[in-house]
Amino acid sequence: MKYSEAKNKVLEFLNRNEENIRKMVYEPAIEFEYGWIFTFDQEGVFHPKIDEVLKKIKSLKDANLTDNQIFENLSDEDLSIYENSIGLVGQAPVFIDKENGEVSYCLNPSIELEIQKIKEQKRGKKFYLKLYFIEDIRGNPNKIKELKNQLGFTNSDILKFFHKKNNDEPIFELKYYEKLLFYKGIFEENSIKIKIEELELKE
Numbered sequence: 001m002k003y004s005e006a007k008n009k010v011l012e013f014l015n016r017n018e019e020n021i022r023k024m025v026y027e028p029a030i031e032f033e034y035g036w037i038f039t040f041d042q043e044g045v046f047h048p049k050i051d052e053v054l055k056k057i058k059s060l061k062d063a064n065l066t067d068n069q070i071f072e073n074l075s076d077e078d079l080s081i082y083e084n085s086i087g088l089v090g091q092a093p094v095f096i097d098k099e100n101g102e103v104s105y106c107l108n109p110s111i112e113l114e115i116q117k118i119k120e121q122k123r124g125k126k127f128y129l130k131l132y133f134i135e136d137i138r139g140n141p142n143k144i145k146e147l148k149n150q151l152g153f154t155n156s157d158i159l160k161f162f163h164k165k166n167n168d169e170p171i172f173e174l175k176y177y178e179k180l181l182f183y184k185g186i187f188e189e190n191s192i193k194i195k196i197e198e199l200e201l202k203e
Contacts, residue, residue: 003029003036006096010038013094013103027051032115034122035098037106040091053078066189116177126201129180130170135193138162146190175201 007025014023021042029036056078060070071079092105095118108114120126137143144158151157164171174180180196187194 001096001098001101003031006036006098006101007038009101010036010040010094010096010103014040026054030111030115032119033098034118035096037093037095037111037114039093049081053081057082064188064191064193066191110181112181113177126175127177127198128201129172129174129177130197130199131172131174131180131183132168132170132195132197133161133165133192134195136162136165137192143190143192147186147192150186150190170197 007027007029010025011023014025023040023042025038025040029038053074056074057070060073065073074082092107093111093114094103094105095114096103106114108117116127137147147153148155148158161171163169172180172183174183184194184196
């Protein structure tokens with residue numbers, strides 16, 4: 001299925017019962033091996049510069065900036081466009097299957113988790129995840145302090161992290177993607193570089 005066909009199917013799905021409030025999708029959609037995930041909004045809240053602002057935000061996220069740092073790097077105009085273009089807050093995104101063209105609302109609280117669940121369903125397998133430090137933070141007491149505060153860790157716990165980093169061992173091995181997202185969010189918030197390895201879970 002081509003992207004243009006997928007987009008048209010999603011728009012048809014979103015507007016099938018709507019007469020007065022038309023919906024439009026934000027682009028680009030999030031593409032992965034099994035399909036696309038589209039976020040959407042009311043047609044009237046779209047700003048002509050919203051795509052440009054979203055690209056700026058994406059580039060800042062790719063640079064591993066925290067949410068606060070991202071907003072600090074946006075101009076007042078960009079912030080206004082972004083904030084005023086969020087109309088249907090809380091609406092679940094939609095997923096379209098590349099294989100059969102089926103469209104459905106996402107069921108999970110985050111897009112990352114939704115993609116993981118779709119992968120598991122399609123492959124008929126579950127996975128566990130290894131999370132590694134790829135950055136040595138021993139010379140950064142502020143990051144160490146934040147980790148201790150946010151994770152409730154002791155000095156001994158932090159020393160174990162450093163030991164695992166030195167031996168190229170994972171600092172966490174997790175069976176649940178939800179837990180990974182929790183830790184990942186904390187590390188990203190503190191601009192700590194990590195690596196995630198996905199392995200098949202043997203029953």
